[in-house]
Amino acid sequence: MELIPSDMSEEELSKQLITLDFKGKEFKQKCLDELLKRSKADAYYEGMERGMWLYAWWKDGVQYVGTSGTTLKKAIADIEKEKDHGRN
Numbered sequence: 001m002e003l004i005p006s007d008m009s010e011e012e013l014s015k016q017l018i019t020l021d022f023k024g025k026e027f028k029q030k031c032l033d034e035l036l037k038r039s040k041a042d043a044y045y046e047g048m049e050r051g052m053w054l055y056a057w058w059k060d061g062v063q064y065v066g067t068s069g070t071t072l073k074k075a076i077a078d079i080e081k082e083k084d085h086g087r088n
Contacts, residue, residue: 045083049076
């Protein structure tokens with residue numbers, strides 16, 4: 001069975017779902033599954049970022065998260081890095 005390239009864009013996956021191509025039903029199901037997986041992952045990371053924003057606190061004009069002195073900017077960058085690593 002053909003594998004879906006991890007670098008295939010959401011737009012390309014969507015096109016595969018709506019076109020009547022030769023790849024067949026199984027490939028289209030894999031495309032749909034991949035889109036759903038990516039959507040869930042995006043929602044997960046978006047929730048992490050929103051939670052950071054909600055619970056960040058201010059000190060001397062800088063926003064922090066948690067009690068370890070991590071800035072909100074660094075925490076968001078770490079989430080983005082983890083998100084990008086998960087897609088590769």
